[in-house]
Amino acid sequence: MxxxxxxxxxxxxxxxxxxxxxxxxxxxxxxxxxxxxxxxxxxxxxxxxxxxxxxxxxxxxxxxxxxxxxxxxxxxxxxxxxxxxxxxxxxxxxxxxxxxxxxxxxxxxxxxxxxxxxxxxxxxxxSINIDEHIFPDEIDDASIVEGAKTKVLVNTYERSRKARSLCIEHYGVSCFVCDFNFENTYGSIGTGFIHVHHILDIAEIGKEYIVEPIKDLRPVCPNCHSMLHRTKPALSISALKKQLGLS
Structure with a gap:
């Protein structure tokens, strides 16, 4: 049943x-x-x-x-x-x-x-991965810490869909860098689509730590996400906005 x-x-x-x-x-x-x-x-x-x-x-x-x-x-x-x-x-x-x-x-x-x-x-x-685009900081499969509503336990390459959801619920689905919104441009095919960027580069962090989705994550479009990761460590959001003349 x-x-x-x-x-x-x-x-x-x-x-x-x-x-x-x-x-x-x-x-x-x-x-x-x-x-x-x-x-x-x-x-x-x-x-x-x-x-x-x-x-x-x-x-x-x-x-x-x-x-x-x-x-x-x-x-x-x-x-x-x-x-x-x-x-x-x-x-x-x-x-x-x-x-x-x-x-x-x-x-x-x-x-x-x-x-x-x-x-x-x-x-x-x-045993499937439903995410089409995975960046070094994208998140998909860890669990929210027991009893916590805003913190997620993540190791170097673990990712959490729950953390992603909490980030989007707080910030929405418009790009935090350029304000692009997929639904506004593409209609229903773009509803809910956005990447989530990790402000701290996971590859530069130690074995594990506590992620706070609202503090540590931001929604970004794929173009801006790619540009943020053109350098190592990744560019800051403020630096990319300045380069685009948006700050």
């Missing part, structure tokens, strides 16, 4: 709507017809059916979705995408779910703790 599923009809409904979403996306079924079918069979209401169909489309096309799905729906969609479309699509979809969590948490309406844990569990279960 999937995590979070306590009523069988909920899972049955999710299965049916997933199949409708595939028909809409791949077979040309009109969305209105799919929604009508779902409502008439009592699977989901109009709003939920629309959201699940749209989210499937976004997962297939590589966009970060903004409408939430429940935990059972999220896990079923991910596992079924793995079964139907293979590991590459599953890895991409898992990354998009993680980016959706970061986006949702940044809104200040609450935190999707269970969904984030689901992502972390699936990363461990399938």
């Amino acid at each position: 999937l995590k979070g599923v306590s009523v069988k009809i909920e899972l049955d409904s999710i299965k049916h709507v997933y199949e409708l979403a595939k028909q809409v996306h791949f077979s040309g079924m009109p969305r209105g017809e799919a929604i009508k079918t779902s409502i008439e069979n009592g699977w989901m209401g109009k709003g939920s059916t629309q959201d699940y169909i749209q989210n499937f489309k976004y997962l297939m096309n590589g966009f970060v979705y903004k409408r939430t799905m429940n935990l059972a729906g999220t896990e079923f969609f991910l596992r079924q995408i793995l079964n139907d479309f293979g590991m590459a699509s599953f890895t991409k979809s898992l990354r998009l779910v993680s980016e959706h969590v970061t986006y949702y948490n940044s809104l200040g309406h609450g935190r999707q703790v269970q969904t984030q844990k689901l992502v972390e569990d699936l990363i461990i279960e399938f």
Whole structure:
């Protein structure tokens, strides 16, 4: 049984709507017809059916979705995408779910703790790396220190997605150097996309230390991130801003 599923009809409904979403996306079924079918069979209401169909489309096309799905729906969609479309699509979809969590948490309406844990569990279960771009200071797989909300234990090449999320929740997803925002420029395909730069060069630090995401990390665009690492040790953000005439 999937995590979070306590009523069988909920899972049955999710299965049916997933199949409708595939028909809409791949077979040309009109969305209105799919929604009508779902409502008439009592699977989901109009709003939920629309959201699940749209989210499937976004997962297939590589966009970060903004409408939430429940935990059972999220896990079923991910596992079924793995079964139907293979590991590459599953890895991409898992990354998009993680980016959706970061986006949702940044809104200040609450935190999707269970969904984030689901992502972390699936990363461990399938031994995959969902990050496409890894810099020496990028972060993806360590754990927040027990009982701490703002500190993360990191060794020389360990990285933490939780630290990344805390940084983005505080500073947003615009580049701290040039203020570039991917969603503003590229629309929904850029939602939630940003790199996270470590102010202290991890390669220059000792064996391990405590990272404070708000103090030690900053969101930066890939271009500025690359330029920061053109020197060793890395340039400071203030130095790069001065070079760009932004300070």
